[in-house]
Amino acid sequence: MFLGEYYRTKDNKGRVFIPSNFREELRGGIVLSKGFDEKCLFLFSRDSWQALQDRIISGPIAKKNIQLFSRWFFASSRETEVDPQGRIKIPQELIEHAGLERDIVLIGVSDRIEIWAKEKWEEYYSKADTSFTGESGTFEELGF
Numbered sequence: 001m002f003l004g005e006y007y008r009t010k011d012n013k014g015r016v017f018i019p020s021n022f023r024e025e026l027r028g029g030i031v032l033s034k035g036f037d038e039k040c041l042f043l044f045s046r047d048s049w050q051a052l053q054d055r056i057i058s059g060p061i062a063k064k065n066i067q068l069f070s071r072w073f074f075a076s077s078r079e080t081e082v083d084p085q086g087r088i089k090i091p092q093e094l095i096e097h098a099g100l101e102r103d104i105v106l107i108g109v110s111d112r113i114e115i116w117a118k119e120k121w122e123e124y125y126s127k128a129d130t131s132f133t134g135e136s137g138t139f140e141e142l143g144f
Contacts (some may be wrong), residue, residue: 001025002108007118014032014095015087016104022113026082033077034097035114038124040132041090041098043106043113051111089114 001028006019029046044052050053051122078091090100103118109122116124 001110002113003110004108006106006108008104008106010090010095010104012088012098014092015083016090016115017085017087018082018105019106020086021038022106022108023082023086030082030088031077032094032115033073033082034094039098039117039120041094041100041115043088043115044111048111071137 002022002025004019004021008016009014012061025045029045031040031046033044036054056066056070059070076094076097080088082088098115099117099120100115101107101117104117105116105121107114107116107121
């Protein structure tokens with residue numbers, strides 16, 4: 001499980017240090033992809049990726065939206081590994097998609113890690129913090 005917020009820097013070769021507490025779960029391989037709703041990246045362990053892939057490909061193949069999404073999502077995805085120094089290399093096309101400069105943030109989101117440009121993350125989190133602080137409706141919708 002991935003939890004927490006980690007500030008990192010991306011070097012000029014597109015490499016980023018993965019938090020040490022995330023590395024064990026990532027030893028079997030990693031898949032990077034574009035994020036769905038924001039300009040961020042998703043990083044999945046091999047097991048989490050397989051579960052997601054199985055759900056996507058089990059959708060009705062005749063639905064045009066599922067086909068469009070599948071092509072977009074799988075075309076943007078790349079396999080990688082954590083190197084012996086604890087880094088991953090982010091492909092240039094994904095760096096450009098997420099607008100990653102030097103300062104980035106890795107966010108643990110249970111079954112995946114999200115990679116954000118620092119400024120975009122801070123803006124997004126500030127809005128979310130304002131929306132959810134003191135608001136219990138979302139917990140109630142989840143059955144709490």
